[in-house]
Amino acid sequence: MQIQTLVWLIPFPPLLAFFLIWLFANRSKALSHTLAIVLMAVSWLISLYVFLSAFATEHFGKDVFASSVPWLPTGGSTLNMGVLVDPLTAAMLFFVPLTCLLIFIYSVGYHNFGQRLDAHDVQGAGSPAHNGVEPMYSRFFAFLSLFAFGMLLLVVADNLLMLFVGWEVMGLCSYLLIGFWHGRNYDDPKKITPRQAAVKAFMTTRVGDVLMMLGIVYLYFQTGTLSFREILYNEEVLHHLATTPSYVVGLSVAGLVGLLLFAGAVGKSAQFPLHVWLPDAMEGPTPVSAMIHAATMVSAGVYAMARMFPLLSAGWHEGGPLTPPMMAMGIIGSFTALFASTIAVSQRDVKKVLAYSTISQLGYMIAALGIGAYVAAAFHLITHAFFKALLFLGSGSVIHGVEHGMHHSHEHIDPQDMFNMGGLRKKMPVTFWTFLIGGFALSGFPFITAGFWSKDEILADAFANGPLVFWVLALSALLTGFYTMRQISLTFLGEPRTESAEHASESPWTITTPLVILSFFAIVAGWVGIPAAFPGLGQFVSSIRLGVLPFNFFHEFVGGTLLEQPEALPFDPFPLAASIVVGLGGLTLGWLVYGWKPLKSGQADPLAKPLGPIYTLLENKYYFDELYDFLFVRSTRWFSEVVVYQVMDKLIIDGVLHTVARVAYAAGNFFKGAEKYTINDPPDYLAKFTQWIGGSFRVIQTGRVQNYLLIVMLVAIAFGGVYYLMLSGWVK
């Protein structure tokens, strides 16, 4: 079979799984998860084969796997549907199906497969206090499969329209999955419920999606095609786009399209100012959080930006002034990275810390793309997917363990609050060690972990191209180390702070196996990107050959995606030292504050006192939810209530309609009267007259033959008489 045909097949097994579960298998929980996992594994194997084939091809960047068929003929041109595997896609194909598959397996354990259905459990309630199997188990796997389909479609798409289709499929699935426990309610009215979180996520990302769609339409309008190959790998088209002025003064077409596409990525990858949906999306089940926040949806935004990088940077050359989209990405990305990591410092919810950390790391990648560090961004995207999936799944395992403890202790506590944990190191050793690896990778523990290499590469690029971005990113890296250590200390170190934590137990193998596999990649995935210029180690790993490429193939491999292979940076000790210092420094600071003297039960966060009002500000996420609530939600409600409902609807539209109705009613009444006297009444009177005549003549119809005969005789005599008179000449 040709490799192009195989690429076509990658997204479809999960879609098949979705339909099979939805239509046939939903009554059997075991059959549902088997279908989902097996078909996902098929997808993974095909992807792996495609990745390895790509890997074995020399100069793969010039000789990509691509095929397309006509899809929508639109008058003069035709929209093609096609697949494209270039080095960037191949790298995505390595980690996306793999993490998806691990998350699928993890979900089996997370939803307590094998336990009895809890008698008190209702659909969508998400019962933390009981350990029964999830009632909507099959539905969960169906949704996950559809989600995986959306992501894989987006990855292999060779044009923006197909990418957008996958993008929106994921938007829908994220809505369905965040609101999966739709029946859940909280006592605290300020705490957002899964229903509200789902709507919030959907609406917020929609803002970006609409702008992105405008960008796609504008691009199509300008070039007549949406194919990546025809736009991104064509110097003439890029040059034309970069030099044609657009509607907006001072922006070229490439600039405007780039900014609009970036708006889509801002929504999807939860960048400031559309970041608000992602922390609330934590209301979904934890595998969903891992799926959305690690492997798939949020990285889709960064992937789309990396994919469109030649367009975004059209007109830019190394060392030259940045294009407007790159400028926007650099500013928003680095601001988001710092901003989100400050919030993460004060969060109590184990998953929310990770959510803000994700926002911050995505900001890193966006900022890296903004300063032109294309390969570093793609590299961080992949390492981040591994260690963040690991951290989310680990936190899910922690929550699962604490919920199990709650089942014993009959306490009513929030199982996600880190201040209710502590001491889980001994209760859940596998989770602890894997979480530790993930956390160290996130904070960039030097030389070993994947996060260090990718983050170091971004920092080195930033130092060379945008010193301000470098300092902001370095500061947020310091905070990353700090909040990661805070999270690890609060969760795993010290003594249990509640009885539930005391009774927590290790999760089943379906949960721990994915953790172990992911922690392997959270370390190893970084080694493939060790810069060749790195003293000692660089030369060593470059000398190991894997087929046509060296062991640290990432830069050469992914860099080949671009028309002009980016130059590897010369070695510079300062950013390296900085990334070691901030990574280790953050971890050490965190250890000093939280790990040195573990918190006792009921003790407040030691940061709360010295930081004072700043801590409250951080804890409330800079009041962005409240601000948006005031700016958008309330004003929209006011607008709909007063302007739309009271004025436009009741006054204007209803007024016009009522007037029309009254006029029509009066006219109808008039015509009704006219009709009565002209058309209706005369036939009625005619009928009555006829009836009257008939009634009058009825009496002569006696029914007696003799009477009739008598009349006949009399008439005959009368006629006879007349005849006789006429014959006689008396009557003329």
Add this chain to the structure above:
Amino acid sequence: MVPLNWYLILAAALFCIGLFGVLARRNAVAILMGIELMMNAVIINLVAFWRYLQPTQITGQVFAVIVFAVAAAEVSVGLALIISIYRRRNSVVAEEMNLMKW
């Protein structure tokens, strides 16, 4: 020879007697008898006209014979009807035969 008018006057008288019977009698049998008289008056007329106006042709006699046959058939049907009604209603009074009256 007796003139034609005499025959015609006899036939007219006979017809009027029959007509009176038909119109005035209540008994259905009597009405039927009246009809017979009227029929006979007609036959007298036919035969008389034949004899006096066209004695060379046979048509008048044939016509008379046909009327006899019709009269016999009519009487048999009429009597059968009357007997049938009498069996059901125990009466031969014409006015009481009003089953199909409105």
